[in-house]
Amino acid sequence: MSAEVCTLSVEPLTRSTFAPFGDVIQASDAATAYAINAGTTQRFHDLATIDTTRDGGRTILSLFRAQPRTLPFVVRLLERHPLGSQAFMPLSPHPYLVVVATAPSATPRAFLAREGQGVNYHAGTWHHPLLALDAVSDFLVIDRAGPGDNCDEVELPQYYSLSLAM
Amino acid sequence: MSAEVCTLSVEPLTRSTFAPFGDVIQASDAATAYAINAGTTQRFHDLATIDTTRDGGRTILSLFRAQPRTLPFVVRLLERHPLGSQAFMPLSPHPYLVVVATAPSATPRAFLAREGQGVNYHAGTWHHPLLALDAVSDFLVIDRAGPGDNCDEVELPQYYSLSLAM
Numbered sequence: 001m002s003a004e005v006c007t008l009s010v011e012p013l014t015r016s017t018f019a020p021f022g023d024v025i026q027a028s029d030a031a032t033a034y035a036i037n038a039g040t041t042q043r044f045h046d047l048a049t050i051d052t053t054r055d056g057g058r059t060i061l062s063l064f065r066a067q068p069r070t071l072p073f074v075v076r077l078l079e080r081h082p083l084g085s086q087a088f089m090p091l092s093p094h095p096y097l098v099v100v101a102t103a104p105s106a107t108p109r110a111f112l113a114r115e116g117q118g119v120n121y122h123a124g125t126w127h128h129p130l131l132a133l134d135a136v137s138d139f140l141v142i143d144r145a146g147p148g149d150n151c152d153e154v155e156l157p158q159y160y161s162l163s164l165a166m
Numbered sequence: 167m168s169a170e171v172c173t174l175s176v177e178p179l180t181r182s183t184f185a186p187f188g189d190v191i192q193a194s195d196a197a198t199a200y201a202i203n204a205g206t207t208q209r210f211h212d213l214a215t216i217d218t219t220r221d222g223g224r225t226i227l228s229l230f231r232a233q234p235r236t237l238p239f240v241v242r243l244l245e246r247h248p249l250g251s252q253a254f255m256p257l258s259p260h261p262y263l264v265v266v267a268t269a270p271s272a273t274p275r276a277f278l279a280r281e282g283q284g285v286n287y288h289a290g291t292w293h294h295p296l297l298a299l300d301a302v303s304d305f306l307v308i309d310r311a312g313p314g315d316n317c318d319e320v321e322l323p324q325y326y327s328l329s330l331a332m
Contacts, residue, residue: 037295129203
């Protein structure tokens with residue numbers, strides 16, 4: 001509880017900057033796109049690595065309805081799902097914050113996800129629970145159900161303050 | 167090309183009316199909901215039967231960007247994916263039409279999906295390709311990739327006209 005609070009800068013969310021932690025789910029990558037349904041629909045194909053079947057797991061779909069956080073927000077904990085990936089696709093037109101780290105002892109990185117950008121955490125990626133902004137926000141979540149303990153949570157040795165005063 | 171065109175009535179989309187064909191993905195089913203993330207998020211849990219791993223398949227995420235259709239629209243064909251389920255979650259605040267049938271020879275049923283309602287076609291469900299309305303509409307699609315022929319398409323012996331003149 002006595003940890004010093006440092007300020008964490010917020011980066012734009014891009015496929016390349018987020019690659020060490022997972023996938024960015026968005027329609028802008030033309031390399032994956034092709035027309036279907038007699039040309040009436042463009043398919044942006046296979047945008048995330050869904051890893052949900054190890055150790056008897058299965059893919060499930062859920063909806064998360066998140067209350068917005070107030071800024072500055074203090075990051076005090078992270079969690080990870082060692083047995084499977086977890087994807088979040090925003091269903092509401094609001095930005096949200098994504099905080100990830102390579103380890104609880106490492107300095108986290110914070111990304112601002114814009115409207116239309118989803119993220120898929122790879123199995124084992126340390127991340128903060130949902131940080132909705134501006135308004136109550138719904139997300140479609142694609143993750144794993146199955147046997148085993150699939151959630152670790154740790155309090156950080158160092159707290160970090162997040163704001164958007166850019 | 168000489169098939170007679172009949173009018174198909176459009177029903178509201180509900181879990182019970184759609185059950186023979188698949189799942190409705192929506193946040194209104196309190197039976198599945200519980201609080202997570204220290205009470206900041208409500209999780210509506212496991213809303214669809216994702217069936218994507220048979221015959222060496224895997225779950226993939228894609229985005230579909232659909233051009234809107236003009237009404238009245240004539241339904242001339244249906245398709246099915248015999249090897250896996252296919253879920254559509256709207257990312258845009260527009261309604262869309264869902265047309266399904268128990269067989270190509272059966273009278274189809276048409277449903278109006280409202281904003282916030284997704285559908286998950288069970289494996290083998292005959293359905294029409296995306297019928298966006300009003301504006302270009304994005305959908306997150308959760309379906310199967312893998313070996314085997316996973317798309318059958320048939321022209322219907324009877325065409326059906328769809329409109330929203332209710």
